[in-house]
Amino acid sequence: MSTVSAYLTVRGIDVDVIYKDIKNLHIGVYPPLGRVRVAAPERLDDEQVRLAVIQRLPWIKRQREQLKAAPRQTEREMVTGESHYVWGLRKRLKVVERPGHTHFEIDGERLVLYTPRDTAAEKRRAYLDKWYRDQLRQAIPELITKWEQALDVIVPKWSIRRMKTKWGSCNRETRHLWFNVELAKKHPDCLEYIVVHEMTHYFERNHGERFTKLMDKHLPDWRSRREQLNGSPLAQEEWPGGA
Template sequence: MSTAKAYLTVRGIDIDVVYKDIKNLHIGVYPPMGRVRVAAPERFDDDQVRLAIIQRLSWIRRQRDKLRSAERQSEREMVTGESHFVWGLRRRLTVVERPGRAHLEIDASRLVLYTPVDTSTEKRRDYLDRWYRAQLRQAIPDLIAKWERELGVSVPQWTIRRMKTKWGSCNRETRHLWFNVELAKKHPDCLEYIVGHEMMHYFERHHGERFTALMDRHLPDWRQRRDLLNGAPLGHESWL
């Protein structure tokens, strides 16, 4: 399937356009900040795409407003009493200053940070970031193994990183997957949704009808998981 890309700005909104061999035009608005992407038939030109966007402009703006108005955490100061999300649950942070190696652990409903005295706020955030990454490194391999069996594919490499506009991504040529460290804050069902979603791109590059059919077949409740993911509070440091 041949494709060509274009970038349009319509009424102040930047639009990614992909022209390909399809019958109908599709418009998508994607989290976390409302990126707009259009898949258009090859027979369309930029003016036709622009007109289609204008006709759907009110819907596009509603979707973007919904995503951007999602609850966001205030900037974390890493002090006792503030809340942090871990696997979809809000936990109260307790900071314990004492000599020795810094580490975090779950204690009942609390998230406890053990840290040397006078550790800076930035360093405490770094400890938390490393801990979130460790949580994902423990959870992701089993999910990938499950989906490798489900889809009959193998994942040669995957990486956790901080991403500002995506929950995950897939390089179809190398089959390398990337996962946003923020996923450690979300419900485990959200992480499985992203793992399955990115691995589904091995079969279909774009989010068109074929991709939707694959998701429906292999993860029938993916829409509920997507809504759970996008309805959860967003981290201040990643999404603003």
Template sequence: MSTAKAYLTVRGIDIDVVYKDIKNLHIGVYPPMGRVRVAAPERFDDDQVRLAVIQRLSWIRRQREQLRSAARQSEREMVTGESHYLWGVRRRLKVVERPGRAHFEIDGERLVLYVPTDTQAEKRRGYLDKWYRDQLRQAIPVLVAKWEQELGVTVPKWTIRRMKTKWGSCNRETRHIWFNVELAKKDPKCLEYIVVHEMTHYFERHHGERFITLMDQHMSDWRERRKELNGAPLSHETWVGA
């Protein structure tokens, strides 16, 4: 069976499209981030796929909201024994209650949280969020500097934020790039993919053929990185909501 792929954006939603030798169009929404994938007949063109997605937008948005609701329901209690990921590696949490400043440390295969006694779960999650942001603040400048040189552009500003449905975002006018804090849980090569993806938007706004050609030119394995990024090693164990 022959297949062809496209990458569209419809009403702010990124769509992976696969054209196949099939009779009917199928739309799927997948965890953890609500990725939308369309399997379309080969006789369809991008405009027909875009129209089909627009007609199903209400359903797509409901599915994405259900995924986000499930994620919120699975917020971690931040107690000893829970699993959390850092840079794609699963680590067991150990909580040590003692006076002094709350902070995280890596101890072998464990993630250790030192925290004052009786600190509530919500506050512990806040400490974890801040720690993840600190990890990204150390990693992102190195990657940005590397790809500024590779692509011949500069990134004047970037920000880490918690986003509901995207791993990254870019304002082409201001060249401001945003990174999802959840990227600290993924393999570093996934973070690098997002850096390159968002910087490529400096050259091309949409996810059409030119964008794909540029990505192929500068990061030949970007599809594999994207697949790993959108996979589910986070699942309900570590996804803490948006």
């Protein structure tokens, strides 16, 4: 079965379109980010798909709101044995209770938390969030420098924040880029994809044909990176013995 991909923006909502040898059009809204995917018959064109999505917008928005409101993960207790992801790799948490300042270290397959015995779980989670942000702050500058040179642009400012429905965003007026803290849990290729994606918005606001051509030119494997990024739930960790 042949397939053709398109990338549309419909009233502010990004839509992935797959044209297939099928009879009917199907619209799905998928966790964790509320990604909208359309499987469309090959006889339809982008404008016909756009109209079909517009007709279903109330339903799509309800589905996205439900995903946005849903709990993202079982809250971490921050105890030895839990699993956490670091740059796409699953790490077992080991807690070492000892006097001194709280900090994290990578030790092979383990993520080690050094912390005083009386540190509450809430504070441990806050330290982990800060550690993830620090990981991104170390990784992002090199990527931005690389792609500033490749795209011949300047990124005047970028920040990290927790986002429920996006991996990144770009303010075209201020040229300020934002990156989701959850990217520190994903493979480094995924972070680079988001960096390039957001910087490409300097040239094109929407996810239309021009945007797709620019991505194809500068990062030819961006689709596989996007699938890798969206292939695992946002902020969802595994407990020992299962998901």
